[in-house]
Amino acid sequence: MAVQVIQGGPRTGKTHTLAEIRQRASESGALCLTASGFHDERLIRFATLCQFTHAPGVPEGLQSSLLRLMDQAACAEPSGHIPVRLLREVVAEMAACAARQPLFLVVDDAHQADPASQSCLLHIIRRVESHDITVVLAFPRAFRGDILDPLTLVGLGARLIETATMPEAEVRQLLEERTDVGSAIRLAHRVHAITGGNPSLVTALAHDLVQAGGPRARGTPSRSARASGPPTSAGWSAIHTSPHASRLWPYSATTPTRAGRPGC
Ligand SMILES: Nc1ncnc2c1ncn2[C@@H]1O[C@H](COP(=O)(O)OP(=O)(O)OP(=O)(O)O)[C@@H](O)[C@H]1O
Ligand SMILES: [Mg+2]
Numbered sequence: 001m002a003v004q005v006i007q008g009g010p011r012t013g014k015t016h017t018l019a020e021i022r023q024r025a026s027e028s029g030a031l032c033l034t035a036s037g038f039h040d041e042r043l044i045r046f047a048t049l050c051q052f053t054h055a056p057g058v059p060e061g062l063q064s065s066l067l068r069l070m071d072q073a074a075c076a077e078p079s080g081h082i083p084v085r086l087l088r089e090v091v092a093e094m095a096a097c098a099a100r101q102p103l104f105l106v107v108d109d110a111h112q113a114d115p116a117s118q119s120c121l122l123h124i125i126r127r128v129e130s131h132d133i134t135v136v137l138a139f140p141r142a143f144r145g146d147i148l149d150p151l152t153l154v155g156l157g158a159r160l161i162e163t164a165t166m167p168e169a170e171v172r173q174l175l176e177e178r179t180d181v182g183s184a185i186r187l188a189h190r191v192h193a194i195t196g197g198n199p200s201l202v203t204a205l206a207h208d209l210v211q212a213g214g215p216r217a218r219g220t221p222s223r224s225a226r227a228s229g230p231p232t233s234a235g236w237s238a239i240h241t242s243p244h245a246s247r248l249w250p251y252s253a254t255t256p257t258r259a260g261r262p263g264c
Helices: 014-027 049-054 060-076 084-100 115-127 150-155 168-178 181-195 199-211 233-241
Strands: 002-008 031-036 103-108 133-140 159-163
Touching: 002 014, 002 150, 014 031, 014 103, 014 133, 014 159, 031 049, 049 060, 049 115, 060 084, 084 103, 084 115, 084 133, 103 115, 115 133, 133 150, 150 159, 168 181, 168 199, 181 199
Parallel strands: 002 133, 002 159, 031 103, 103 133
Antiparallel strands: none
């Protein structure tokens, strides 16, 4: 059993990191049950936990135990407490499932999960220690929760992974993935300076640059291979209207010609 807490500021790649973990886990033969907390569903009991029942490949026994828990919890305990007997069944099904293949429970925006789901997750985390179960929870930076609390989880042995801004080398790598090696080397420093290494901004800027006719998207033919002559006016007008890209155009792969830049 391992608990991983992904924490970071807005748009720093928490969801992206979860997706990577999920993909790697699936590729290695693990079963991944995923869910996300949503602010608008915080008042719906088990709204987050319920998402596990829809995961592809969820074993029938686990699915039924989760559904039983959700169906019976409300009437069984008017006080709002979750019946331990039903939770035990869920834990037992998870343990049985983990005996067959590693099990990942991945919850994005766990701070937005409804309180009943948070209580269940905490219960599960504290009872499946000896099983091959990995729980991965994403929270915003510096969040303190009443039920699922990142600091408490770290105190219980969870591993903390902080998503942060990207150093220039990572920006270059991302640009390389989205464009080409030459453009990545040429643009990395500037893109890093403009975006502060925020992955979301780097991604958006790389997208803008490709759209604007600067570096070519990876896997697409170069502009010169597609058509000869200056960039289209649509391309350059995109550069001029994109505040980030316009600061970059002198560094982009294609030097604008006077004829190709509208208004010049
Ligand atoms: N390492 C990365 N490589 C490529 N793109 C990334 C990377 N990290 C983040 N991104 C991109 O940045 C954007 C924001 O990332 P993401 O949604 O994962 O951030 P977040 O921290 O979950 O944001 P929020 O605070 O809104 O939940 C997305 O478009 C994502 O594809
Ligand atoms: Mg996110």
